[in-house]
Amino acid sequence: MATIKDIADVAGVSLATVSRVINNGPKVGDATRERVKKVMEELGYRPNANARALVTRKSASLGVVIAELLDPFFATLAHGIDAVARRQNVQILMSAGSIEKQTELKAIDTLLQHRCEAMVVHSKALDDKTLVEFAAQVPGFVLINRYIEDIGHRCVWLDNVAGGQTMARHMLSQGHKKFVVVSSKYQIDDPIQRLSGIRKELALSDIELPESHIEFSTPDQEGGEIAMRNLLARGIEFTAVLAYNDAMASGAMTLLQDHDVNVPTDVSIIGYDDVLLAKYCRPKLTTLHYPVEMMATKAADLALAYARGDVPDPSVTYKYTPTLVKRDSVMNRHAGQST
Amino acid sequence: MATIKDIADVAGVSLATVSRVINNGPKVGDATRERVKKVMEELGYRPNANARALVTRKSASLGVVIAELLDPFFATLAHGIDAVARRQNVQILMSAGSIEKQTELKAIDTLLQHRCEAMVVHSKALDDKTLVEFAAQVPGFVLINRYIEDIGHRCVWLDNVAGGQTMARHMLSQGHKKFVVVSSKYQIDDPIQRLSGIRKELALSDIELPESHIEFSTPDQEGGEIAMRNLLARGIEFTAVLAYNDAMASGAMTLLQDHDVNVPTDVSIIGYDDVLLAKYCRPKLTTLHYPVEMMATKAADLALAYARGDVPDPSVTYKYTPTLVKRDSVMNRHAGQST
């Protein structure tokens, strides 16, 4: 592959001049510039990103650590990041961390070896301290979907407590009184926070949520089925199910339907995330919209900005709030209509 | 960040020795090795991947070009690739190409700038010639989901004609005689090949498929709805719909149901791909399983092998065949039962 030297030789100029042309440097004569460009074209020259990164100490790349590419939630996340990467002309270095300490650690480590100064990481397995240390090393280190106070201005996160409250409040407003929760068995912050929001809101109406009314499983459709099966088996009475996410909601719904329980007339369900699935399952899922893509975009922009040395207003934080999307899986028990 | 020189200074050895330790080189005394390792540990040393790539001309990374991260099909693809990347300890450089000539070109170009010698690319917009040229430049250039004869041993692809035949054959075997096709409007090979397979198979039963029975739209759920709406509006009679993929099938199904057409008793539907959606829409979709993940894994392995200089048996080709997955969206019109 042609190097800058080859171009210089053929064009009859020095390395420096070629470099200037490549980088649209200022002090080059028009004639020379054209000639060099022509030679580059002819030789199919492509600047060596590695050499460049080495000397400039800038990698023109954005590191991304997410849990799992298959999950539509993360796919959306990745998609949002990709959009800004493309816009800002940086290459994405992608690693899946699978919510495992060692894997997440290794993913970040590899990114560090590549010396990428901007990275948006979704980490649930690593502890605060570790993450804060990384943040200290990498100027453009941004956390998504997690809040750590010490680096609060580098966190783009969702208010899960508020989310839990909104779910409960909506069901309450529709006249529901008997609740059941289908949650994620992974002991990360999210399910805990959502649950606490739910409890907080229910408490305002003097409703308790006993442990037996909560079932924990994997946060996917199968997990939703299993959780619902267990709830049914336990003979608990309920008219409202609050799911950890849309996938679990859909699974739970499927199982209910298989048992001839009608949704929403017999039982109402509300999901969380508002991924595509929510719109296409039957009945369509009432859920909380998680503005992942917007958040991903913000996170990527932020990471790149910090890496560039820009200092965004340090007083602002990037907290997002999920919003209710009413579709067809929740019935109004006052009016007897689905809302 | 600590460099190899820092390590050498602190450990009191030369650069060469440190380099040997890093690479588990042979000729280093045990005592020295330990001492150096200890220093590396203390200083939190991380080899600079850029410097390494520069001098070795090997990038320890795998380039990936796919159309669209959001699409579950590509998410699965990416997931398969990620698995081998992790196993083989290489970093993924990911670019979305969005089935646009310029974008795909740029994606590959960027990968080339990073000098990655292994890449698996999913390109539908670039022409054969361009792709063959890239393949000539990059030892580990592997095409997925496309077959080009000149570089046949570097293509991992699906037999779409056979797929089309299988769809039609299944419907035929279930006693269907009136067909309609919901296809993709993108004029890439896939829809054309599937359609030709369908026609070929129907011809064996002396059934024609007039253009008016085919509706082209975007290959997603909304496209499926639109296509089906048009078919219905045109007043065509049919009992079997062959969809381009599961998303379109699901959209078509939804629209049918909204018009009180029962699936599968009134109309049977068959999808293609077998993504998660197929299992979770109602009724569950009978479809063709596209072994994407397996293919992605193979492609990644192949790319890395070629990049390494290994020469896999040049006589074998990597053609895969989709297989029928019977679920609940197709009815047997002989027996009157869904099959």
Add this chain to the structure above:
DNA sequence: TTGTAAGCGTTATCAT
């Protein structure tokens, strides 16, 4: 406006 040369962090080839 153009060229010279040092240096980025490694690996690899010689010597020793």
Add this chain to the structure above:
DNA sequence: ATGATAACGCTTACAA
């Protein structure tokens, strides 16, 4: 077993 030293391809003062 260890150490100098020359690349690798590029950017960037500093000279001219």
